[in-house]
Amino acid sequence: MKKLIFFACSLMAGVSASAQDVLITKDGDVKNVYEVEVGTNAVFYKSEDKADAAILRINKTDVYMIKRKDGTKYDLGNGNNVVNNSQTAQSPQTQAAAPVATSVSAEAQRLNEEAIRRVNDYNPKYLGDDTDDRCKRLLCLLGYGKDSQIINDDVEIECITGSLNFYKLKKGIKEGVSNGAARSDVPFRDFGTEFYDNPGIKLRVKNKSGKTLYLDLGNTFIMRKGVATAYYVPSSTSTSNSSSSGMGVNLGAVAGAVGVGGALGTLASGIGVGGSSTSATVNTTYSQRVISVPPMSVKELDVQLMFPNIETYCDGFGIHGYINDIYCLRPEFSFATKESGYYNNGETHNFSEETSPVKFGFFVSYSDAENCQNEKKLAFNLYLRQIIGFDKKFQDQGIGASLLPKVIPDYKNYPCFVGAVIEGGPAKRLPKNSKFKRGDK
Structure with missing residues (x-):
């Protein structure tokens, strides 16, 4: 096999810069291809340079190397993402170089720090008079991590959180989610107005400049538990x-x-x-890899499920996933013990970025050129900063609106999600959170 690959690479080295790219499989096959897209698990390409040519697919693990017509190489066989041998301008489909951080003016940096401080310093006042009762729900406030950049001179990013409702879809979550992103027709609503299950997060990207900006979804990612998923999926x-x-x-x-x-x-x-x-x-x-954002306008990206693999997301922290049917997925907390006591309404607990059981990362790439040459980036992190107990009020099959708007009315102005607190029953089979102690602030 090594001889085959060596021969294929030698053959590829002799291919002139023609109208096609070259794809080499791990079996040594050399394919002249067009419009190559490297996805999360597969490589998509055409065998003909025609608009109506069929899109073919090959598993990413079966590909050794891709050589673009501009000289850029994707060395998949050695585990390297990109080897760029060309300094020429590239289209979004052939761009290989990672986006670089842009310089930020003092004013933009001040606005960035103020926006992050507003979220991270939020300590809600609990308005309920039932603080002696055990809580049934937790408001989970998210905070921005160190070195997060959500504002620069061109762009401002806002994180919108809420709940996804899959009940109108026949196959529920399976039908409504692709690669972690929800379909655009799935209702996305406030936690206190309807559902708190299926928590999701949406990025709202504001173009502050006087020129059109272009978002490169192929280089824009959400990271859950350290695993990056692109916003763009070739289809x-x-x-x-x-x-x-x-x-x-x-x-x-x-x-x-x-x-x-x-x-x-x-x-x-x-x-x-x-x-x-x-x-x-x-x-x-x-599907569009590059989307334009006109001057002084806003573009919203697809809503991403916070916990697509919720059952194993926070193992060891007392946070677990629950799926009661194909429509409903929720995070559940099970940290109460007889020794520490139960968690009450209005009670709070703070996490640091290091000790947080929930972490997300985001990487947004954009350019002022339609071919996305010289891309710029914004990168930021979110983590579970604080939990607050509150009671519930069942409506709509037991999973609907809660008392949250009454006891913490300003929660909707901050990124968050809602979790359930379980005691006894199924909770007896779940490990408790050894890192959490009641009253430990």
Whole structure:
């Protein structure tokens, strides 16, 4: 196999800079390809340079190397993401160099620090009079981590949190989520107005400049528990329109009717029968990797589920996932013990960025050029900063609106999610949180 790959690489080295890219498999096969996209688990490409050419797929683990027509190499066989041998301008589809952080003016840095301080210094006042009662829910406030940049001279990013409702979809979460992102038609609402299950987070990107900016979703990521997922997933949708005219022999009509042949008036062998004619138009729509944000406007990215793999997300911290059916997924806390006592309404506990059981990272790439040359970036982290106990009020099958808006009315101005507190029953089978002690501030 090594000889095959060596031979393939030697062959690739001799390929001139033509209209196609080159893909080498780990078996040594060399393919001349077009419009290559490297996804999370697969590589997508075309074998023909045509707009309506089929998009082919190969597992990423089966690919050794990709060489772009501009000289850029993706060395997948050695575990390296990119080897860039070209200093020429690249399109978003062929861009390999990682975005670089842009310089930030003193005023923009001041605004960035103020925005982060507003979130991290928020300590809500509990308005309920039931602080002697055990809580059933937890408001989980998120904070920005060290060196987070959500504002620069071009862009301002706001994190919107809420709950996703999959009940209108036949297959629920399985149908409504792809690669961690929710479909655009899935309702995304405030925790206190309807559901608190399926917590999600949406980035709202504001263009503060007087020029159009271009977001590169292929270089924009969310990181859950250290695993990065791109906002862009290569995909395509094809639709076709066909029409037939003239008169055909019955044999051709029968062949088409029973599925043996193609269009009406043709046989399975492709031989036309009679005087009929057929025309067809195929339209292929591709998902957008680059989206534009006009001057002084806002673009919202797809809502991302906070915990797609919630059952194993925070193992060891007393936080666990619960799925009661295909529509409902929620984080649950089980840290109460007889020795430490139960968690009460209005009670709070603070986590540092180092001790937090929940962490997210974000990496947003953009450019002022449509081909995304010389991309800039904003990078920031979110972590579970504080939990606050409160009671519940069941509505709508037991998972609906809670008392949260009454006891902490300003929570919706800050990034957060809601978790359930479980005691006894299933909680007896779950490990308790050894790092949490009641009253430990």
